[in-house]
Amino acid sequence: MSRPAIRQSAVFVASPSCAAFCMRLTRRRPDFSAFMQCQQNGCTVLLDLAKKRRPPSMKRKASCSCGALALIAHGRPRKVSVCHCNACQRRTGSSFGVAVFFAAEATEETGKAAVYRRIGDSGRSLEFYFCPACGTTVFWKPEFRPGLTAVAFGCFDDKQGLEPSQTVYDENRDKWVLIEVTPVSPA
Missing domain, CATH: 2.170.150.70 (Metal Binding Protein, Guanine Nucleotide Exchange Factor; Chain A)
Structure with a gap:
């Protein structure tokens, strides 16, 4: 399966019902790559956490x-x-x-x-x-x-x-x- 293009700071999920679960998952593991499969519903989560990893004014x-x-x-x-x-x-x-x-x-x-x-x-x-x-x-x-x-x-x-x-x-x-x-x- 090829990886789709990533939009900066965007989150896409195939199943709206599991969006909260996916966000909790990524908060626990902030160094995930920009593409992952949700473990609950198998939906696709795409995100770019580069800005969240190192905010310039932190x-x-x-x-x-x-x-x-x-x-x-x-x-x-x-x-x-x-x-x-x-x-x-x-x-x-x-x-x-x-x-x-x-x-x-x-x-x-x-x-x-x-x-x-x-x-x-x-x-x-x-x-x-x-x-x-x-x-x-x-x-x-x-x-x-x-x-x-x-x-x-x-x-x-x-x-x-x-x-x-x-x-x-x-x-x-x-x-x-x-x-x-x-x-x-x-x-």
Whole structure:
């Protein structure tokens, strides 16, 4: 079967009754190719998600509790990682920490930060930037991930589309914590 021509940002379905299902399916897997078969009714779904993948003006703001320290992240994150290590549990006061990784050059820091440096399990350093007024850790720079800045998930104003793509230190995960992971497809 040959692939029909694709119109930019258009969705066509053979069965109007399953349009909602097809849209849910494509939202869960945004990196589908431009042509696919619907699994429910076998209808054809054609779409071009190129603009949805990388909106030119996409930026997110993460800030501390008092608003004095902030970071603006541009574009899509490289990954969203849920960490169950003891250090993240202590840092967050929770059962896990969530790091949203962006290319360092795609981030802008504003405000004054205090820095806490520690050595991680890798033997390399991590520098945590937190607000000296309220104590919120907004972002950190792990030496073992050169060129990336990790941003605390809970500090973002808009968390939409920031689903976890991996979990680490699962052996330390509390048994009552259940997290669904959506693997990131290479761009």
